[in-house]
Amino acid sequence: MPITITEIDTTDRAEVGQFLDLPFRLYRNVPQWAPPLAIDARRPLDRRKHPFYRHSDAAFFLARRDGAVVGRLAVIDNRHYNEFNRERTAFFNLFECEDDVEASRALFDAAFGWATARGLNKIIGPKGFTALDGIGLLVKGFEHRPAFGIAYNLPYYPALVEASGFDVDGELVSGYLSPRAPWPEKVDQIAERVKQKRGFQVARFTTRRELMAFVPRLRELYNAALPGTTGNTPLTDDEVAMMAGQLKWFADPRLIKIVTKGDELVGFLFAYPDVSAALQRCKGRLLPFGWLDLLLELKRTKWVNINGAAIVEKHRGLGGTALLFSEMRKSVIEGGFEHADIVQIGVENEKMQREMRDLGIDFYKTHRVYRRGL
Numbered sequence: 001m002p003i004t005i006t007e008i009d010t011t012d013r014a015e016v017g018q019f020l021d022l023p024f025r026l027y028r029n030v031p032q033w034a035p036p037l038a039i040d041a042r043r044p045l046d047r048r049k050h051p052f053y054r055h056s057d058a059a060f061f062l063a064r065r066d067g068a069v070v071g072r073l074a075v076i077d078n079r080h081y082n083e084f085n086r087e088r089t090a091f092f093n094l095f096e097c098e099d100d101v102e103a104s105r106a107l108f109d110a111a112f113g114w115a116t117a118r119g120l121n122k123i124i125g126p127k128g129f130t131a132l133d134g135i136g137l138l139v140k141g142f143e144h145r146p147a148f149g150i151a152y153n154l155p156y157y158p159a160l161v162e163a164s165g166f167d168v169d170g171e172l173v174s175g176y177l178s179p180r181a182p183w184p185e186k187v188d189q190i191a192e193r194v195k196q197k198r199g200f201q202v203a204r205f206t207t208r209r210e211l212m213a214f215v216p217r218l219r220e221l222y223n224a225a226l227p228g229t230t231g232n233t234p235l236t237d238d239e240v241a242m243m244a245g246q247l248k249w250f251a252d253p254r255l256i257k258i259v260t261k262g263d264e265l266v267g268f269l270f271a272y273p274d275v276s277a278a279l280q281r282c283k284g285r286l287l288p289f290g291w292l293d294l295l296l297e298l299k300r301t302k303w304v305n306i307n308g309a310a311i312v313e314k315h316r317g318l319g320g321t322a323l324l325f326s327e328m329r330k331s332v333i334e335g336g337f338e339h340a341d342i343v344q345i346g347v348e349n350e351k352m353q354r355e356m357r358d359l360g361i362d363f364y365k366t367h368r369v370y371r372r373g374l
Helices: 013-026 038-045 079-085 101-117 157-162 185-198 208-214 216-224 237-250 276-282 290-300 320-334 350-358
Strands: 003-007 057-065 068-077 089-097 122-125 137-140 167-177 201-204 257-261 264-273 303-311 339-346 362-373
Touching: 003 101, 013 038, 013 057, 013 068, 013 089, 057 101, 068 101, 079 089, 089 101, 089 157, 101 122, 101 157, 137 157, 157 362, 167 320, 185 320, 208 216, 216 237, 216 264, 257 320, 264 320, 276 290, 303 320, 320 339, 320 350, 339 350, 350 362
Parallel strands: 089 122, 303 339
Antiparallel strands: 003 057, 057 068, 068 089, 122 362, 137 362, 167 339, 167 362, 201 257, 257 264, 264 303
């Protein structure tokens, strides 16, 4: 039977349900897969509430064969990204498909047409709606459970994407750190010297109330760290407010650290307990008792995800990296964790990767980003 492609009506609960349900069928026999939190999975399809739609747009496609859903795809026109990077780029994301080249090609053809009609001239992905979304297709590390919020996909997905004319645009690696691995004392020594010489301090939070009070400054800090980087998007106030809602659920205040110099924000380190095991058990649903399992997992998990570290441009090259590395290990030890996932570092950052390997970090997962001209 031929493939049919439809753009879903995001106000139609049945169509949204079909879009969201497909991964549960595709991964039903994959023990490593962890579903997203249901409210997070549904949020990008809610045009009334998601702050993304106040400045940008997206479309969601389903592929059907003989009436049965066999694939899905989102295509994104992020106008803030294009303004900041001076590009006309579309993103694709949320790609899921049976091992069916005809279906995947039809999905991407629909995405190409949608993007071209908006004057966009290239498409990259997988890349999501906000800075919190994971990037890329998994190409190495299928035997490992993904970190919370980071994509897991079936091994044949890269071949389907490449069959639609995509080329590799870049890769990101994730590393494993054990607190029991040998650690060079000189890193902590350098970190202490940097604090004394540069006047850096590390702000720590002890309660969620303290952390929530700081959230309004997160936008200032994140956006200040963007100059000198490419492929990023400044956060809006509305997006920071959405992040705050997620922090209320998952953040451990002890694991979020802010580097300051007097009243000036210098850098940050974001880490959070991994709750993927609980999401597997409750299938991403908070009700009726998933919320309780998630809260318990926050306390008992032995895994921590380190998913964000940066120094603002004017303070780079002054030893801040050693300070972040030192604080990274302290977060793992102080939280009582036995395993740490250092999430998604661009392979172009060869210096950081080399330094991390010297610290005993094993890069055991790789995600790949693809690009195609339109």
